[in-house]
Amino acid sequence: MRAVSLRPAFAALLMLVLAGCTTLRPQxxxxxxxxxxxxxxxxxxxxxxxxxxxxxxxxxxxxxxSYSGVAVSPQDLAPQVYTPALKGSLQLxxxxxxxxxxxIPYRIAPTQAALFEELAGGNPVLVLQEVGPLVSxxxxxxxxxxxxxxxGEVILQSGPERALRMTWPDFDRSxxxxxxxGLVTVPPDRLxxxxxxxxxxxxxxxxxxxxxxxxxxxxxxxxxxxxxxxxALLGLGNLAYARHDPELAATYFQQAxxxxxxxxxxxxxxxxxxxxxxxxxxxxxxxxxxxxxxxPHLNTYRKTQAEINAAP
Amino acid sequence: xxxxxxxxxxxxxLLCMGMLAATTLAHGEMIGTxxxxxxxxxxxxxxxxxxxxxxxxxxKLQDMGLSAVVTAQxxxxxxxxxxxxxxxxxxxxxxxxNFSSLSTNDIIILMLGAILLVxxx
Numbered sequence: 045m046r047a048v049s050l051r052p053a054f055a056a057l058l059m060l061v062l063a064g065c066t067t068l069r070p071q072x073x074x075x076x077x078x079x080x081x082x083x084x085x086x087x088x089x090x091x092x093x094x095x096x097x098x099x100x101x102x103x104x105x106x107x108x109x110s111y112s113g114v115a116v117s118p119q120d121l122a123p124q125v126y127t128p129a130l131k132g133s134l135q136l137x138x139x140x141x142x143x144x145x146x147x148i149p150y151r152i153a154p155t156q157a158a159l160f161e162e163l164a165g166g167n168p169v170l171v172l173q174e175v176g177p178l179v180s181x182x183x184x185x186x187x188x189x190x191x192x193x194x195x196g197e198v199i200l201q202s203g204p205e206r207a208l209r210m211t212w213p214d215f216d217r218s219x220x221x222x223x224x225x226g227l228v229t230v231p232p233d234r235l236x237x238x239x240x241x242x243x244x245x246x247x248x249x250x251x252x253x254x255x256x257x258x259x260x261x262x263x264x265x266x267x268x269x270x271x272x273x274x275x276a277l278l279g280l281g282n283l284a285y286a287r288h289d290p291e292l293a294a295t296y297f298q299q300a301x302x303x304x305x306x307x308x309x310x311x312x313x314x315x316x317x318x319x320x321x322x323x324x325x326x327x328x329x330x331x332x333x334x335x336x337x338x339x340p341h342l343n344t345y346r347k348t349q350a351e352i353n354a355a356p
Numbered sequence: 357x358x359x360x361x362x363x364x365x366x367x368x369x370l371l372c373m374g375m376l377a378a379t380t381l382a383h384g385e386m387i388g389t390x391x392x393x394x395x396x397x398x399x400x401x402x403x404x405x406x407x408x409x410x411x412x413x414x415x416k417l418q419d420m421g422l423s424a425v426v427t428a429q430x431x432x433x434x435x436x437x438x439x440x441x442x443x444x445x446x447x448x449x450x451x452x453x454n455f456s457s458l459s460t461n462d463i464i465i466l467m468l469g470a471i472l473l474v475x476x477x
Binding site: 098099100101104123124127128129130131132133134135136137139140141143144172173174182183184185222242245246249250251252253254255259274275278279282285309312313316341344347348351 | 387393429
């Protein structure tokens with residue numbers, strides 16, 4: 045009798061095991077790959093740091109940073125990214141460490157196309173995987189250094205292995221569990237191969253408060269690829285304003301407002317810069333335009349208007 | 357003595373609140389780049405506790421076995437939202453570390469399965 049009562053528990057456990065294996069189905073993405081991508085890519089000259097115990101974070105980051113021209117070893121990076129109590133490294137610490145070494149940490153879109161585009165563009169991709177043959181919560185970082193579309197494989201530097209080949213479905217299953225997190229670390233004057241305007245500018249803006257010089261270089265590079273990009277113009281304007289140069293800030297905000305006549309934020313910041321320059325009439329005109337455009341930051345525009353009205 | 361402590365604590369609390377207010381007002385009525393390029397319906401922001409300070413984050417990291425110097429250096433590379441996210445979710449975030457063919461969890465599941473099988477049979 046006692047044994048029978050355990051049957052549902054066993055069934056539940058079995059379900060759990062199966063669920064763990066099957067909930068995340070591989071994406072059928074092969075069809076969506078751009079035809080321009082080469083059939084086989086294998087990056088040459090990627091440094092290899094065989095991983096010591098629990099040190100896959102420092103090893104993987106040292107790989108992509110070294111490849112992008114930063115002379116660092118996993119030992120150098122361990123204090124910056126490895127957290128002893130977690131026996132591992134957090135994604136945010138990898139991102140912070142890349143910023144410290146003046147590289148833009150760019151999280152690629154969670155797709156096979158973005159991963160392959162980066163490799164074809166010459167950037168190894170640091171990926172988060174969940175590894176283990178059964179139900180597993182062992183998180184692991186590896187670096188994808190190549191792919192072979194004809195064989196349906198990706199090639200990784202992973203742990204102690206210099207060239208681990210995984211079939212796409214196997215790799216994708218392990219990658220999907222970590223929300224297909226993939227990171228490239230590129231110099232700020234060179235944009236990631238798969239960068240989209242929106243995602244790249246968001247990720248650069250995120251580091252602007254902590255690494256303004258790095259953000260500045262990346263905004264300049266963005267404008268070269270995408271002239272008139274709103275985020276880059278606002279970023280350069282805000283950086284100039286923060287350096288107490290409202291004159292330069294105003295030129296960037298004017299350019300932004302001219303190229304994006306529906307961007308209230310550009311007019312608000314232009315109004316602030318004009319106010320800082322003591323040009324009250326121009327400030328009034330700009331803030332009226334911002335207020336007429338409205339949008340999610342309308343309250344800030346109203347405060348700007350009040351500030352302008354209160355100015356002598 | 358007690359009174360002194362109370363005053364000190366109140367001062368400390370006021371100081372902390374002041375520091376937070378100072379960070380939010382630092383840019384006057386400018387729209388920050390992050391604010392401008394973020395999706396207006398960004399869910400991450402609304403779920404993060406605005407009253408977590410960088411000192412709280414530092415303490416959490418120090419509890420993880422890191423020195424004050426190292427934690428300060430790490431937090432200095434994260435923006436306010438990232439630092440708060442770290443403090444709130446540190447125990448739920450994946451921390452990549454190991455490379456093994458059979459994880460501890462796998463072994464536990466296998467053992468549980470074996471025990472159940474023995475009981476059922």
